[in-house]
Amino acid sequence: MLYAITDIETTGGHASANGITEISVFVHDGTRVVRHFETLVNPRQSIPRYITALTGIDDDMVAGAPVFDEIADTLFEIFEEAVFVAHNVNFDYSFIRHQLKESGYDLAAKKLCTIRLGRKLFPGLPSYSLGNLCRSLKIPIENRHRAGGDARATVKLFEFMMANGAQLHIDQMLKRSSAEQWLPLNLEKKVIDQLPPKPGVYYFHNNKDKIIYVGKAINLKKRVSSHFTHNDPDPKRQNFIRNVYKVSYRQCSTELEAIVLESTEIKRLWPRYNKSQKQPAQRFALYSFEDNKGYLRLAIDKKKKNLPALYHFNLLHEGLVMVRKMVEEFELDAKLCFLDKTPFTGKEQKALDPPVIYNTRMKKAIDALNESLPTFALVDEGIAEGEKLCLLVERGSFWGMGYIPESQPVASTMELKNVLNPYADNDYIRNNIYSFAEANPEKKVLLNR
Numbered sequence: 001m002l003y004a005i006t007d008i009e010t011t012g013g014h015a016s017a018n019g020i021t022e023i024s025v026f027v028h029d030g031t032r033v034v035r036h037f038e039t040l041v042n043p044r045q046s047i048p049r050y051i052t053a054l055t056g057i058d059d060d061m062v063a064g065a066p067v068f069d070e071i072a073d074t075l076f077e078i079f080e081e082a083v084f085v086a087h088n089v090n091f092d093y094s095f096i097r098h099q100l101k102e103s104g105y106d107l108a109a110k111k112l113c114t115i116r117l118g119r120k121l122f123p124g125l126p127s128y129s130l131g132n133l134c135r136s137l138k139i140p141i142e143n144r145h146r147a148g149g150d151a152r153a154t155v156k157l158f159e160f161m162m163a164n165g166a167q168l169h170i171d172q173m174l175k176r177s178s179a180e181q182w183l184p185l186n187l188e189k190k191v192i193d194q195l196p197p198k199p200g201v202y203y204f205h206n207n208k209d210k211i212i213y214v215g216k217a218i219n220l221k222k223r224v225s226s227h228f229t230h231n232d233p234d235p236k237r238q239n240f241i242r243n244v245y246k247v248s249y250r251q252c253s254t255e256l257e258a259i260v261l262e263s264t265e266i267k268r269l270w271p272r273y274n275k276s277q278k279q280p281a282q283r284f285a286l287y288s289f290e291d292n293k294g295y296l297r298l299a300i301d302k303k304k305k306n307l308p309a310l311y312h313f314n315l316l317h318e319g320l321v322m323v324r325k326m327v328e329e330f331e332l333d334a335k336l337c338f339l340d341k342t343p344f345t346g347k348e349q350k351a352l353d354p355p356v357i358y359n360t361r362m363k364k365a366i367d368a369l370n371e372s373l374p375t376f377a378l379v380d381e382g383i384a385e386g387e388k389l390c391l392l393v394e395r396g397s398f399w400g401m402g403y404i405p406e407s408q409p410v411a412s413t414m415e416l417k418n419v420l421n422p423y424a425d426n427d428y429i430r431n432n433i434y435s436f437a438e439a440n441p442e443k444k445v446l447l448n449r
Contacts, residue, residue, distance in 0.1 A: 019043025
């Protein structure tokens with residue numbers, strides 16, 4: 001087996017936006033180096049000053065160097081027949097693969113990370129960076145932060161590892177099914193191994209244990225793994241992957257429960273890398289009140305925390321459509337419903353029905369609205385034996401969910417409220433619940449209010 005032990009220098013940290021300035025590859029047969037390729041590379045972009053300060057490579061040095069297209073054929077020939085080896089392999093591999101793809105080559109090499117291999121062979125060291133690991137193992141490094149110097153040090157490290165029983169670990173790590181091939185550097189394989197193939201919600205934590213992403217899954221193991229199995233060079237994607245240090249999860253009994261929990265957790269935690277479902281909570285509500293002349297009126301206003309509302313919605317337009325429909329159907333006055341905000345003229349005031357007559361129509365409109373907002377429960381399987389999952393919708397809005405004994409009847413809204421956990425309602429949750437209820441009518445139980 002051949003190993004292409006590689007190091008590169010670049011203009012920045014992300015493959016899609018930056019270029020390679022230097023590359024060094026030592027082809028190793030497991031015993032000795034059998035081939036060496038090394039060159040500066042013209043990245044066709046300016047090298048930032050801080051990169052020059054780190055590597056010593058500046059624009060003048062690469063001006064006459066070959067561009068990547070000119071060396072792509074040679075590199076693909078090397079990597080196609082070898083295991084791609086590097087210290088923090090996903091970084092180097094993402095650049096090489098991206099540049100080769102830009103040149104018309106599709107690289108799909110097996111990868112071996114000497115950081116991960118070092119952790120297996122020499123556990124408990126304070127650091128596994130190339131410099132610190134070599135220092136701990138008394139391996140000399142010359143010409144640090146240049147591709148040739150770092151690649152030579154990685155060769156010496158690789159040979160030291162081979163002399164200390166690395167082959168067995170390498171054989172396991174190179175299996176196509178092994179998570180070692182695609183996991184981010186800071187995430188241990190056992191984390192994936194411990195995930196159940198069940199529905200649930202998962203949480204990605206950073207190095208300070210802060211939750212940076214929340215997701216849902218029908219199969220936790222497959223879904224979490226899928227985040228890391230693609231070599232996407234996008235900078236935002238790479239930043240996200242590098243910041244994942246830990247995965248935790250909460251198992252659910254069904255996908256619908258996971259949908260509800262995910263939405264709730266995103267709004268509670270506001271994780272950095274979640275983009276969807278970060279809209280504000282429902283902002284408007286429809287209220288009814290009696291004015292100083294005795295007329296029952298409808299008003300749309302911003303949601304008030306402790307004021308009972310007829311209905312809640314996110315968009316003002318949604319509420320206006322609802323009120324217009326009520327005005328037309330029950331012959332309500334547009335001004336008494338604030339659809340027309342101009343003051344009453346004396347003539348208009350006299351034309352109004354007396355409150356006792358007008359309010360009768362208003363009460364019918366409100367009753368019809370209440371009747372149109374269903375109250376029901378969805379009942380599904382639980383996680384443990386002898387329990388079932390129950391979700392409660394009251395007057396058209398999601399109220400809450402939880403597990404109840406399998407033998408407990410589902411008939412009373414008040415009884416369910418005593419045992420279920422309340423949740424905040426939102427459009428996303430409500431739409432998913434209604435879709436599920438429509439697709440699974442046998443799991444829907446209509447309730448008395």
